[in-house]
Amino acid sequence: MATSTPTRDAYAPPPPKKPVSARRQTWRSRLWRFDDKASPYAYIAPFFLVFGAFGLYPLIYTGWIALHRVEMTGLDQMEWVGWENFDRILHDSEFWTAVSNTFLIGVMSTVPQLLVALGLAHLLNYKLRASTFWRTVILTPYATSVASAALVFALVFRADGGLLNWALEFVGLGDTNWANGHWTSKIAISVIVIWRWTGYNTLIYLAAMQAVPSDLYEAASLDGASRWQQFLKVTIPSLRPTILFTIVISTIGSMQLFGEPLLLEGGTLGAIGGNENQYETLSIYLYNYGWNLGHLGPAAAVAWAMLALLLIIAAVNWLIGRFVRKSAV
Amino acid sequence: MTITSPTKVPAPVLPARTAHRAPKRASRFKPGAGQQLKGGPFAYIALTVVGIGSLLPLYWTLVAASHTQDEVLASTPPFLPGDRLFHNLDAAWNQAHLGKAILNSFIVSSCITLATLFFCTLAGYAFAKMRFRGRGALMTGVIATLTIPPQLSVVPLFMMMSDLGWSGSLESVIFPTLVSAFGVFFMRQYLTEALPYELIEAAKIDGASNFRIVRSVVLPVARPAMMVLGMLTFVQAWNDFFWPYLALNQQNPTLQVALGQLKASYTPDESIVMAGGLISTLPLLVVFVVFGKQIVGGIMSGAVKG
Numbered sequence: 101m102a103t104s105t106p107t108r109d110a111y112a113p114p115p116p117k118k119p120v121s122a123r124r125q126t127w128r129s130r131l132w133r134f135d136d137k138a139s140p141y142a143y144i145a146p147f148f149l150v151f152g153a154f155g156l157y158p159l160i161y162t163g164w165i166a167l168h169r170v171e172m173t174g175l176d177q178m179e180w181v182g183w184e185n186f187d188r189i190l191h192d193s194e195f196w197t198a199v200s201n202t203f204l205i206g207v208m209s210t211v212p213q214l215l216v217a218l219g220l221a222h223l224l225n226y227k228l229r230a231s232t233f234w235r236t237v238i239l240t241p242y243a244t245s246v247a248s249a250a251l252v253f254a255l256v257f258r259a260d261g262g263l264l265n266w267a268l269e270f271v272g273l274g275d276t277n278w279a280n281g282h283w284t285s286k287i288a289i290s291v292i293v294i295w296r297w298t299g300y301n302t303l304i305y306l307a308a309m310q311a312v313p314s315d316l317y318e319a320a321s322l323d324g325a326s327r328w329q330q331f332l333k334v335t336i337p338s339l340r341p342t343i344l345f346t347i348v349i350s351t352i353g354s355m356q357l358f359g360e361p362l363l364l365e366g367g368t369l370g371a372i373g374g375n376e377n378q379y380e381t382l383s384i385y386l387y388n389y390g391w392n393l394g395h396l397g398p399a400a401a402v403a404w405a406m407l408a409l410l411l412i413i414a415a416v417n418w419l420i421g422r423f424v425r426k427s428a429v
Numbered sequence: 430m431t432i433t434s435p436t437k438v439p440a441p442v443l444p445a446r447t448a449h450r451a452p453k454r455a456s457r458f459k460p461g462a463g464q465q466l467k468g469g470p471f472a473y474i475a476l477t478v479v480g481i482g483s484l485l486p487l488y489w490t491l492v493a494a495s496h497t498q499d500e501v502l503a504s505t506p507p508f509l510p511g512d513r514l515f516h517n518l519d520a521a522w523n524q525a526h527l528g529k530a531i532l533n534s535f536i537v538s539s540c541i542t543l544a545t546l547f548f549c550t551l552a553g554y555a556f557a558k559m560r561f562r563g564r565g566a567l568m569t570g571v572i573a574t575l576t577i578p579p580q581l582s583v584v585p586l587f588m589m590m591s592d593l594g595w596s597g598s599l600e601s602v603i604f605p606t607l608v609s610a611f612g613v614f615f616m617r618q619y620l621t622e623a624l625p626y627e628l629i630e631a632a633k634i635d636g637a638s639n640f641r642i643v644r645s646v647v648l649p650v651a652r653p654a655m656m657v658l659g660m661l662t663f664v665q666a667w668n669d670f671f672w673p674y675l676a677l678n679q680q681n682p683t684l685q686v687a688l689g690q691l692k693a694s695y696t697p698d699e700s701i702v703m704a705g706g707l708i709s710t711l712p713l714l715v716v717f718v719v720f721g722k723q724i725v726g727g728i729m730s731g732a733v734k735g
Contacts, residue, residue, distance in 0.1 A: 139639035143555035144567060146548040147608045151574055154605035158582030158589065165584055175591045216479075223475055226468030236721035237480040239728070240487065243713040245668035247688040248706040252490045254692070255699055261502025263489060299483065300728065307729035327466075348576070356578045359670045359689070366692035383580050383671065390584060391675055400584040407581050414576075 159407075165400040172394030185401040189389075195402070197377050198385040199409070205286050205381065206354030209293035214346055217298050218339075221305035222331060235306075238299040246359030249296050254364050257288045279365050285379040292360045297353070301346050308342040309335060344421075351413060355406060358383040382406055487710065494518070494703040501700055517704035521691065525705060526680075530687035534709075537603055537673075537683055538666040544607040545662045546655050552608075553616025554647045558624060568617070574610045579672055590676060601676045602683065606666065612658055618730065619654035620647070657727030660720055664713055684709045 166185050168178040189195045224234060241249065256263045257278040265275035278284045312335065320330045336343075361379045362370045371392050373380020380388075382402065390399030493501045495514035500507055521527055555561070556568050590601040624647065632642045648655075670685045677686050691697060691705050717724065 135639050137561070140555040140559040140561040140564075143551040143559075143643075144613075147552045147571065147610075147613055148567075150548075150604075150608045151610075154586065154589075155574060155577065155582060158585035159577065161585040162582055165588075170588070175588050220476075220479060223468065223472045226466055226472055228468045228472065228476075232722050232725065234476050234480065235725045236717065238476075238483055239721070239725060240714070240717060241483050243664060243717045244487065244710050245685050245688075245713075246670045247668075247685045248490065248710045249486065251688065251692055251702055251706045252486045252493070255493055255501070255703065256486065256489065258502070258699075261504075261506070263506060266504070266506055295483070295486065303725060303728045310729075352576055352578055356580055356671065358580075359674075362674075363689060363692050366697060367694075370693065386580060386583075387675065390587075396584050396588070403581045403584060406578070410576075410578070 162400045162403045165397060166404050168397055170396040170400075172391070172396060175396075181397065185397045186405075189398055189401050189405065194377055194380070195385060195405075198373070198380045198382045201286065201373070201377075201379060202355060202357065202381045205289055205293075205357060205379070206351060208286055209290035210347070210350040210354060212290075213294045213298050214301060214343070214350065216294070217301035217305055217346075218343075220298070220302040221309055222335065224302065224306050225309045235303065238302055240299070241296045242300050244296065246296070247363060249292055250360045250363035253288065253292045253295070253360075254366070257291075257364070279369075279374060280378070282376075282378045285364070285374055288364060289357065289360045289379055292364075293354070293357070297350070301350075304346060305339060305342060308339050312338040348417070352410070355410060356383055357381045358387065362387075382409075487714070490703050490706050490710065493700055494707045496700055498698050498700045501703075513700065514704070517700050518708065520698070521701045521704040521708065524694075524701065525687040525691045526682065527684070527687060527705065527708060530682050530684045531708070533599060533682065534667055534684040537599055538663050540603045541606050541666040542659050542662045544603075545609050545612050546659050548608045549612030549616050549658065550648065550651050550655060551643065552613045553618075554620055554624075554643065554651070556613065556617040557620035558626065558629060571610050571613050579605075583672060583675055586672075587675060597676070597678045597681055599677075599681070602669070602673045605672065606669070609662065609665075612662065615658050615661075615727075615730075616651065616654060620651060623654070624650045654727075654730075657723050657730075660716060660724055661727055664716070664724075667713060 165178070167180065167182060169181045169184075170178050220238065224231065224238075228234060259265065259275070259277040259279065262278070264278070269275055276284055278288045316334050316338070317330055320334050325333060358381065361373050361381050361384050364370065364379065365374065369375060371384070371388050373384045373388075382405075386399050386402040386406075389402060390396050491514075492507060492510055494517050496507050496511040497513055500511065552571075556564065556571075586605060587596075590596050593600075595601040595604075628646050628650070629642055632646050637645065668685060669683075670689070673683050673686050674689055677683060679690055682690065688702075688705050688709055691702050
């Protein structure tokens, strides 16, 4: 830059205009410096503006709404009621059913999913024929929407004429009313989640495995470690941050389960999570309070209860992590 | 300028290249490393089983969509596609306003994809290559937004949309998803590695403004990653269910919302529901067959490593 200015001045018109061009130069360089300073902020601004307007502001405003009575029929009328909404949901046994359902389905879907994904990633990490083909096939469920997946699995798990019951009867195991049972309905929903997300997590693990330096494996095999020992002692520890990441993402994902329970049986049963709320998740409970019954105040209170639960889970995670790290040292 | 460039540019590039290649070449001949073992028959058998499991529900969607409901629910279900496919597609099309739903889904997904690509590439470039105050903290902020489920803010969002006069209209599902934290992170990861500082500096020396650099240097370099991010965003927008289901109504739905309503109606006909499911899945399956390799690569390079 310093070299370019004198060359331009050489072509500048006669002396009388010199002070003007000098001023223009400083103005230009100021503009230049402003461009340099402000551009990065301008480039990241859209993200933070959109997130602020449609993410952060509503998140905080939810807490304010939770202290009011707001009905679907009159969205602009807010009446202060204090803690009444929280009182209402915390003394509702259905809320606690939804909490425990969400937790149980979360564990039942996350644990097998991540274990299978880890195993599959290990297999895909071998030198394979048509490796891209296998990866794509395993990822296809990811292309399926919650709605389509839930609908086809609803047909598979159907009590009368479902594909699974047909198969069970074929091998002589008798049929089950999947959606009706407390455990079987949770299994059905977990299967949908596992089916949709295992492939995705497999690819994330595979990416992490390919980043493990091969000298580690070489050293291990020189020390006489078997393949299984290499997997346990080299692969798993190297993948620890990735595993933690997938656990966090899956936990947050299971807090959001909505389409699967809504569409397993569909209709009015779906909106309350089964005739005994046996598969009602927190999202369904929120939806039912706000959009079916039309009480947005309690629905907002549910949202903040979910936030509190997430924070508790995060704190527990952090404490366990700290404890594990300390005991390891 | 002419004096500095020949001495400066090759100097840092050459040693960097050799340093990059040396370990790769060495590792290619390392024997016995666990990663390079060939998969045995067990690997193929296991992958085949999982692959069939992955595809079977999609196949069952096709089979169920091409028979009558009675045939699908019979004591011995059919295993091959039947001949009622077009009849069922037609019925689904009429019952759930699928024509309008498909159009809406295309509008919503395209708008979200274009906006995400533009904003996330800009932000990703800023986080990857520009120096500014608070960069680290702001990037942490971007990643932290990933941990907030949309459920927490839908109630006020719904009220805001009604205030803005957008209830039930496509704006209400487009605007909240114009950007994505994943997109910013993804573009940052890619540009950090793919965009050399030398290119940016060269453009600066030539007198390019910051936005000119974005147009002429950053965008061409970022194009492959933008392709992948575009596909991932499109898939996500196309499949989004929770917020659209709350925000939109039966008269003006996206495809997923229409599907949900097809099932939520009085007594749904399972074959017609499956025909709807087939319509909603088919476009993405085509994308997957054509661009599978890029999508797989994209998810893997977007993964958080070590």
